[in-house]
Amino acid sequence: MKKTFLTYITLLGGLLFSCQDLNLEPKGILGEPELFGNEYGVKKYFAGIYNYLPIEDxxxxxTNSDNAYRPNNYWEAGKFSQGNMSGEFFNTWVGVDNDGFAYWPYDRIRDVNTFIENFPTxxxxxxxxxxxxxxxxxxxxRAFFYFGLAKRYGGIPIIKEVQNPLAGAETLNVSRSTEYDTWKFIYEDLKYAVDNMTESSESGRANKYVAAALLSRTMLYAGSIAKYxxxxxxxxxxxxQAGLAGMDxxxxxxxxxxxxxAGKVVEAGPxxxxxxxxxxxxxxxANLFLDPASSESIFIKDYDxxxxxxxxxxxxxxALMSPQPDMSSFVGAExxxxxxxxxxxxxxxxxxxxxxxxRFDSRGDIRNGMEPRMRGTMYFDGDELRGKTFSxxxxxxxxxNGLAADAQGGSNGAPINSGGNRILGGRGWTTEINGATYNITGAHGHFDDQGGENNGWGAAFVRKYINPDMATSDVREYRSDQHWVVFRLGEIYLNTAEALYELGNRDEAFDYIEKIRDRAGAQLVRPAxxxxxxxxxxxxxxNYPYAVEKSLQFIRDERARELYGENHWWWDLRRWRTADQVLNQFRHRVLSCYYVADEGKYIxxxxDNRYNRSWTASKQCYYEPIPWGEIGKNGNLLPQNPLY
Structure with missing residues (x-):
């Protein structure tokens, strides 16, 4: 199944409606009858559309201003990822980009509209x-593309038919719909999909449960945006004031x-x-994200x-998440x-x-009593990967001799860190204390003589989505093919729990949270x-702009725990309307391990992060600007979104 649908994506280029000039039909070009007249052709047509879905994987x-979903230097996507952009990960490369990248996929929407309009023939x-x-x-x-637009711009033009490029401006220059009508249109498309699709499909294609999962996600967004x-x-x-950016x-x-x-529909599935x-x-x-037969995966994006x-x-x-040279043969962890x-x-x-x-007897003791889900999400000292042990x-x-606060966040100016009492070093450096020789940093620690690439910023590395079965020699650019989980049941439970809480059904909401926490190995906390x-x-x-109950904050934090590194956090902050506060000069803190030589113990x-790097989002982030190039073609897209 996997390779079959991927093959369609790989071979699709050049098979569609290109080069049909004059009245001659070039050989090897598939026209509408060949594509729409049989399921094999439809599969080929859809494959190209799936390849452009706004999946943040x-x-x-x-921050790619040309095409964030299909970047040219796509090995760099790891260090310029959404997690790094929004502060979910720490690295030295990029902060929040408020301006977006002018996402405007109406060419792809036209492809879908062409099918919807002509397929009945x-x-x-x-x-x-x-x-x-x-x-x-x-x-x-179609709903997936509109979701990618709505969560960035609010109200956008809703185009349901194939436009004639020779029509007049009064026809082509479609005005923006209200934000409410935009989200309601997404609902109607997905409700149609749920009602008409079958319960099964091949890997990489949607079925009714996939459509219900997207409906669950989009409607949670819409509800939060309307409320906050x-x-x-x-x-x-x-x-x-025109209803384009905000709802009642x-x-x-x-x-x-x-x-x-929508969540109830998904729950009825397999x-x-x-x-x-x-x-x-x-x-x-950890294996949840690697097992192609996972019982939890609803929809995956395959790689091959x-x-x-x-x-x-x-x-x-x-290659971009594992330290080099022990566990990566490329530039190393980013x-x-x-x-x-x-x-x-x-x-x-x-x-x-x-x-x-x-005081700890060994560095790895920090893992003792740690929530299993946390250990499945991150690697710590003493964990193994590709035949090597993290150090x-x-x-x-x-x-x-003193309080933890005496270290003043790692400041060189702290008295306890001065006078040679604190010793920092580079990769492989050693020091001698009272006749004994010590490795200063460990093999994967913080190298004071090196920059951002392949440097241990803190006490952990990312484990989620890492494939432990690769040989280190194969861990290079463009050598990974584990799939991306687009929708999984864990997210749907969290969506349902949050929506139920917002509706006042709070006990039922925590029934879903308990399921998540039980699987996580966490304490089954059910806060009052x-x-x-x-x-x-x-x-x-x-400091949120509104009051929020602590038990609702618990549900929000549960999303951050369960979905860490899955590219949800940034969009959650945006729909809760808290991004400009959470990411207000947000300076990452790191957990740093030291050996205390005169005690033979670890602390x-x-x-503070080494560069005192901060992440900041302004209120502009909630609505990205309608691309000015599009406004130049269609003045009906005005007024522009707030603060632009």
């Missing part, structure tokens, strides 16, 4: 079930209910939370190492989990109640429905 290049070639299934799939594809956009202060903006908060529950209903790796819940969670080069059916994730995200999970204390650092340390203290409100977020102690300290 291994190749997503968050060939209805006699199909059974009713097959005809309805393919029409449903087309509506799913009122706090942005955009009331005087022309686009807001009273419309939020309509969309939240659609989200819940999916279950992944438990094949039990009783090792850490390995089980056997495909020809330069077709973007390979990626470089392993991204690391910040302490800000680590501490969302259940992890051992590293500071005593009196403020002194806890992660920042430096050595000759002695450490907190009537005390707060406007403080967990990360960066963000972990909460430190």
């Amino acid at each position: 291994f190749l997503y290049y968050g 060939y209805r006699d070639n199909y059974t009713d079930a097959d005809f309805n299934k393919l029409m449903g799939e087309a509506h799913f594809l 956009s009122q706090y942005l202060g955009f009331e005087s903006e022309a686009a807001t 908060p009273a419309q939020a529950n309509e969309f939240f209910q659609y989200c819940v209903d 999916y279950s939370l992944y438990t094949r790796g039990y009783p090792d819940k850490a390995t089980n969670f 190492m056997t495909s020809p080069g330069n077709n973007r059916l390979r990626h470089s994730y392993d 991204s690391y989990p910040p302490l800000d995200f680590m501490e969302l999970y259940e992890m051992p204390a590293y500071t005593n109640p009196d403020g002194t650092p806890i 992660i340390q920042k430096g050595i203290y000759r002695s450490y 429905i907190d009537v005390i409100t707060t406007n403080r977020g967990t990360i960066n102690n963000a 972990y300290l909460d430190e």
Whole structure:
């Protein structure tokens, strides 16, 4: 199944409606009868459309102004990923890009509209079930593109028919629909897809449950945007007054209910939370993203190492997430989990109640008592990968007599770090203390003499999506082919839980959270429905523009724990309308390990990132500007979005 559908994507170029000039039909060109008249041809036609879906996966290049979904230098997508762009990962390459990249896929929407408009001509070639299934799939594809637009721009032009390029401006220059009507159109397309598609499909193609999963995600977005956009202060903006950027908060529950209903459809399907790796819940969670037969995966985007080069059916994730030379043969690790995200999970204390650092007998003891899901998401000292053991340390203290706070976030100016008491070093450096020789950093630690590439920024490396079965010699650019999980049951449970909570069904919401936390190996915390409100977020102690119950914040944090590194966090901050506060001079903290020589023990300290790098989002991030080039062609796209 996998290679079959990928082959269609690889071979599609040059087979469609290109070069049909004059009245001659070139040989080897497939026209509409060949493509729409049989299911084999439709499959080939759809393959090219699937290849352009706005799926933010291994190749997503968050700041590529030309094409973030199909970048040219796509091995670099790892270090310029959405996780790095938004602060979910820490590296030294890129911060938040508020301006987007002018995503405007109306050429692809035209391809889908062409099918929807012309496919009925060939209805006699199909059974009713097959005809309805393919029409449903087309509506799913169209909704996916519109979702990519709506979450960036709010209200956008809704074009359902194939436009005649020779028509007048009054026909071609379609105005933007309201944001409400845009999200409602996405709902209607996906509801059509759910009602008409079958329950099964081959890998890489949608079925009714995939359409329901997209419906679950999109309607949660819409509900959140409707509820929380009122706090942005955009009331005087022309686009807001026209209904193009923002919705009436009273419309939020309509969309939240659609989200819940869609989740129930998915739950009726053949999916279950992944438990094949039990009783090792850490390995089980890691394998969830690697097992092509995972019971949890609803829709995956396949990659294939056997495909020809330069077709973007390979990626470089392993090469850019693993340290070189032990576990990568390319440039080495580019991204690391910040302490800000680590501490969302259940992890051992590293500071005593009196403020002194806890002493550990070995670096790897930090894993003891750690939430299994956290260990399945991140590699720590003592973990193994590709025949090597992680050895992660920042430096050595000759002695450490004082509070953890005395280190002042790792500042060189802290008295305890001065006078040669703290020893930092480069790769392979050693030092002698009282006649004994010590490696300062470990093989995968923080190298003070090197820059951002392949340097251990903290106490962990990313494990999620890493393929441990690759030989290190094969871990290079364009050598990875593990699939990307576009939709999985865990996300749908979280979507449903949040929507239920927003609708006031709070006990039922936490039924879903308990399922997630049980599989994670976490404590089955079921917080009281907190009537005390707060406007403080967990990360960066963000000051939200509205009060939020602590139990709702728990659900939001559960998303961050479960979906870490899956490119949801940035969009969650945007739909909650909290990005400009959470990412307000957000400076990552790192967990750093030191050896205390006079005690023969290890300590972990909460430190600032080495470059004092900050991530900042402004209120402009909530609505990206309608591309000015498109406004130049169609003045009806005005007014422009807020703050532009």
